[in-house]
Amino acid sequence: MPNPPTTKPRGRHFFANPGPTNIPDSILRAMDRPSIDFMDPEFVPVYDAAFAGVKRVLRTEQHLFMYNASGHGAWEASLTNLLSPGDTILVLESGYFSDEWAAMARGHGLQVQVVAADWRRGVDIADVGKALAADTGHAIKAVCVVHNETATGMMLPLPEIRAAIDAAAHPALLLVDTISSLGSLEFRMDDWKIDCVVGGSQKGLMLPTGMSFTGVSDKAMQAHETAKLHRFYFDWTMMVKRASKSFIGTIPVNIFYGLRESIRLLDEEGLDAVVARHARLAEATRRAVTVWAGNNGPRLFCMTPGRFSNSVTAILMPEGTNADALRKTVRERFNVSLGGGLGKLSGTVFRIGHLGDLNEPMLLGALTAIEMALRIDGIPHGRGGVEAAMAFLAGE
Numbered sequence: 001m002p003n004p005p006t007t008k009p010r011g012r013h014f015f016a017n018p019g020p021t022n023i024p025d026s027i028l029r030a031m032d033r034p035s036i037d038f039m040d041p042e043f044v045p046v047y048d049a050a051f052a053g054v055k056r057v058l059r060t061e062q063h064l065f066m067y068n069a070s071g072h073g074a075w076e077a078s079l080t081n082l083l084s085p086g087d088t089i090l091v092l093e094s095g096y097f098s099d100e101w102a103a104m105a106r107g108h109g110l111q112v113q114v115v116a117a118d119w120r121r122g123v124d125i126a127d128v129g130k131a132l133a134a135d136t137g138h139a140i141k142a143v144c145v146v147h148n149e150t151a152t153g154m155m156l157p158l159p160e161i162r163a164a165i166d167a168a169a170h171p172a173l174l175l176v177d178t179i180s181s182l183g184s185l186e187f188r189m190d191d192w193k194i195d196c197v198v199g200g201s202q203k204g205l206m207l208p209t210g211m212s213f214t215g216v217s218d219k220a221m222q223a224h225e226t227a228k229l230h231r232f233y234f235d236w237t238m239m240v241k242r243a244s245k246s247f248i249g250t251i252p253v254n255i256f257y258g259l260r261e262s263i264r265l266l267d268e269e270g271l272d273a274v275v276a277r278h279a280r281l282a283e284a285t286r287r288a289v290t291v292w293a294g295n296n297g298p299r300l301f302c303m304t305p306g307r308f309s310n311s312v313t314a315i316l317m318p319e320g321t322n323a324d325a326l327r328k329t330v331r332e333r334f335n336v337s338l339g340g341g342l343g344k345l346s347g348t349v350f351r352i353g354h355l356g357d358l359n360e361p362m363l364l365g366a367l368t369a370i371e372m373a374l375r376i377d378g379i380p381h382g383r384g385g386v387e388a389a390m391a392f393l394a395g396e
């Protein structure tokens with residue numbers, strides 16, 4: 001049967017992107033309210049509860065600064081508050097997002113040393129140790145790591161990276177982007193001795209885009225005292241003096257009502273259960289893709305099983321086929337949105353986001369739409385991916 005013409009999509013828009021993510025109805029309801037002054041006594045406890053909640057999710061008892069900005073703003077805050085012009089940073093290459101963070105650092109006049117990696121395999125941690133050991137003059141002021149590379153579907157082992165820095169007895173700060181891992185994958189700022197954590201609202205925290213934050217260690221606050229990069233809107237010294245301990249400018253009141261509800265949802269399920277749910281849904285996704293890979297079909301982009309991301313899976317299309325054409329079929333026929341390939345992966349990779357407010361039927365809906373689109377577009381693949389996912393989720 002030929003592909004029918006596009007009609008107006010009906011039913012719920014199935015959103016399977018790795019960010020933004022689905023916003024739970026209870027968060028939408030919590031935010032649906034008229035404006036009040038952010039100094040209003042009614043709002044203060046909402047702010048305080050949300051602020052304390054984010055620290056709990058970060059698993060830190062140190063400092064937190066929040067911003068009216070997407071994740072890029074928190075990236076900028078992490079660099080400009082901790083470094084001075086000409087400083088060297090060591091960036092672990094993971095994919096599009098590590099490249100972008102490095103590009104931002106260069107834009108701010110920093111020297112960027114890269115631990116290069118194949119995007120499908122990820123960095124060799126031994127190379128991190130070697131780079132630090134070679135830096136006997138301690139020119140490297142910070143090591144920057146994207147915990148969960150959203151472009152490739154790979155998670156890097158933060159405790160191993162911490163151990164490599166300690167083994168080299170190197171004083172560099174450890175900066176971690178946890179934008180697509182926080183609230184989805186295990187993350188422990190204080191236990192893992194992370195000096196600056198970059199997080200955002202629109203992924204594991206299930207909120208709209210536009211609010212981001214940094215968790216900051218005592219050691220990083222000391223480095224901040226002498227850091228000379230230009231900053232104003234993101235300046236921690238100015239923020240510390242405010243009652244809110246954050247936000248230069250108006251506090252996004254409605255987002256905070258949503259954030260308080262987001263934290264309540266995470267607490268109600270329990271962070272460990274949240275992490276386990278993400279692991280289960282991710283494994284089901286990988287089982288489906290592994291079946292599709294038969295017959296020279298689409299396959300897992302990440303080739304290092306110990307580093308599979310449990311919040312996003314990137315899928316490499318067979319040669320001669322186009323990931324965006326498949327995404328178009330999925331979108332137009334089934335009203336399902338998938339993530340595209342980023343940077344040099346554009347057109348060859350698509351991504352399934354399985355983080356945030358998600359359950360088994362939602363995931364199976366997305367997987368089913370993809371498997372139907374593979375048939376419709378005549379793309380070679382192994383049949384029965386959804387069946388494999390169902391079998392796993394049913395505990396067979």
Ligand SMILES: *Cc1c(COP(=O)(O)O)cnc(C)c1O
Binds near residue numbers: 178
């Ligand atoms: C989404 C994302 C970002 C970018 O955040 P924005 O909110 O789009 O500015 C940065 N890093 C990672 C790992 C991400 O997934």
